[in-house]
Amino acid sequence: MFSIKKISLILLYLSSFSAFAMEKTFNKIEFLGNNRTEESVLNLIVEINSGDKFQTEKLEKxxxxxxxxxxxxxxxxxxxxxxxxxxxxxxKFNLEExxxxxxxxxAYSAGGVSRYGVALMDYNFLGRFYQLTNYFYLQNSKPNFGSTFVNNFxxxxxxxxxxxxxxxDNKNTxxxxxxxxxxxSVNLIQLEGDMIWKFNDYINLGAGLKYENAGNVNNELSNDEKIKNTQNGIEKPKSFDNLAFVGKGGLGKIDHDSYLAQGAQLSSTVTSTAGMYQGNDNEDYTxxxxxxLAYYKMKLYNHTNFALRIQHGQSNSKxxxxxxxxxxxxxxxFQSMQYSGNEAIYSNVExxxxxxxxxxxxxxxxPFFDVGYIGSDFGNAINNQSLMSYGVGLRLPLMQLAGLIVRMDYGFAVTPENQSGFSFGLSQFF
Structure with a gap:
């Protein structure tokens, strides 16, 4: 098969003999080995049409x-x-599906929380490159389920x-x-719909609506647990039933090659009730x-990825x-949900x-290194908490299954106190 570099050399050779080399155009576009995806969808993905000016950059993309x-x-x-x-x-694109x-x-276990169940994931629903995911799992013996549908075009x-x-349906410590x-404990129902416009490969912007209903708060707590809450000043969360506006934006691009990645991307989401519930039992919040996210394929070491995540979150909710x-x-x-506040920032390096x-x-x-900072007022360091850990893990990418990677990590927390814990999942940590 011709590589992109070979194609470039061929075009250079042809250009020396043809005054019309710059006028070359794409003609037939074929996808060999494709049995499951509609060709019209593949044409949308590759962004090449018959009659377009021939460019090696378009083939690379x-x-x-x-x-x-x-x-x-x-x-x-x-x-x-x-x-x-x-x-x-x-x-001709030669493909293996x-x-x-x-x-x-x-299968997930970390910090006192375990989730076990099954998801049916279709990365190419109806052959239209729709993604459909249905899942059911037990989290600490409580049933949780849901569904997500994505139409990329x-x-x-x-x-x-x-x-x-x-x-x-969660009971949290x-x-x-x-x-x-x-x-x-809480029963939470969430419904969300979003529309996101891709201006180009590097910029997207979207909006949506999110409905949330939280009920049966603390109904699953034992009397001893309720007494413990009273002794330690843990207030009962309020139930709510509201609609919020959602805004989304993305800047950058991450390219994938099997289980490796290259590139960087910043994604932002704002969720707000926008003052609709003032004077109501429901709480207004933003x-x-x-x-x-940033990934770099290290050239000195074959198939080695440097991976970085920086996450920031802020909520004015009480x-x-x-x-x-x-x-x-x-x-x-650390333990699950060990520290809380209204603002948090953390980073993971692998x-x-x-x-x-x-x-x-x-x-x-x-090998990995994690660090975080959380509090109710970042300007008042006394009420905030720094966290730090390091450790090592194993990954088992399953090469013929889309997106499935067995993950096992063991972390050692060093700040604010020494503790350790095992983490297991069926995808990369990020």
């Missing part, structure tokens, strides 16, 4: 866009000149539409500022979430259900070093 779908284990491209017109270039419909076991436009439903234990929490889900080695790569499974050794 098209190959990467196909890899970013996670639908193919191999993507190669070859070109030939049309037999009747040498200025017309035929393109992954399994796109995957029953995925949900709504109306055949660069418009992403997302619909999601979640039912949460939390801690006050004196590290005294408390509890709350929440900001910002996530920066309700325990809507506060910010830092624990095992964010910083490994070096994902591949020590074995096979056709069906690979192995990565991953």
């Amino acid at each position: 098209a190959v990467q866009q196909l890899k970013n779908t996670h639908l193919f284990s191999k993507v190669e491209v070859s070109i030939t000149g049309d037999k009747d017109d040498s200025n017309k270039i035929d393109v 992954k399994w796109a419909i995957i029953p995925v076991p949900i 709504t109306f055949n436009l660069p418009l992403i539409s997302v619909l999601s439903f979640n039912y949460v 939390i801690y006050n500022k004196n590290k005294e234990v408390g509890y709350y 929440k900001f979430e910002n996530t920066f 309700n325990l259900i809507r506060k910010m929490y830092l624990g095992a889900d964010q910083i490994r080695g 070096v994902r070093q591949t020590v074995y790569e096979g056709n069906y499974v690979s192995l990565q050794v991953v």
Whole structure:
């Protein structure tokens, strides 16, 4: 097969013999090895049409866009000149498909919280590159379920539409500022719909609506747990039933090549009731979430990824259900939801070093470092808490299954106190 570099050399050679080399155009676009995805959708993904001016940059981008779908284990491209017109270039994408419909076991354990269940994930629903995920799991023996649908080309436009439903039945262990234990339980229903416009590969902007209903608060607590809450000053969260506006934005791009990634992206979300519930039993609130992700494929070490996440969140809510929490889900080695506040920032750094790569499974050794800061007022350091941990983990990317990676981490917390914990999941930590 021709590589992109070989294609460039061929074009350079042809340009020395043809005064019309700059007028070469794409002709036929074929996708070989594709059995599950509509060709009209693949054409939207590669962004190449018959009659477009031929550019090697477009081919490079098209190959990467196909890899970013996670639908193919191999993507190669070859070109030939049309037999009747040498200025017309035929393109063939040679593809090997992954399994796109995957029953995925949900297995997560960290910091005193365990989740076990199953999700049915279809990365190519109806052959239209829709993503459909349905899940059911038990979190500490409580049932949770939901569904998410994503249309990446709504109306055949660069418009992403997302619909999601979640039912949460949780009983959580939390801690006050004196590290005294408390509890709350809640049944939470969430419905959200968003529309996101992709201006180009690097900028997107969207909006949506989110409905939330929280009920049966603390109904699952025992009398001893309620007494413990009273002794330690843990207030009962209020139930709520409200509608909020959602704004979303993204800047940057991350490219994927199997289990490796390259690039950087900043994503921001604001959720606000926008004053609709003043004087109502429901609480008005505004929440900001910002996530920066960066990945770098280290050239000195084969198939090794440097990975960085920086996450910031802020909520003006006084309700325990809507506060910010830092624990095992964010910083490994701690208990789940061990620290709370109205503002939090944390970062995770990993070096994902591949020590074995096979056709069906690979192995990565991953040293990591996590750090965080949380409080109710970042300007008053006395009431805030710093967290830090380090550790090592293993990753087992399953090469023929889209997006499935077995993760095992062990973290050692060093600030504010020494403790440790095991973390397990079926995807990368971030």
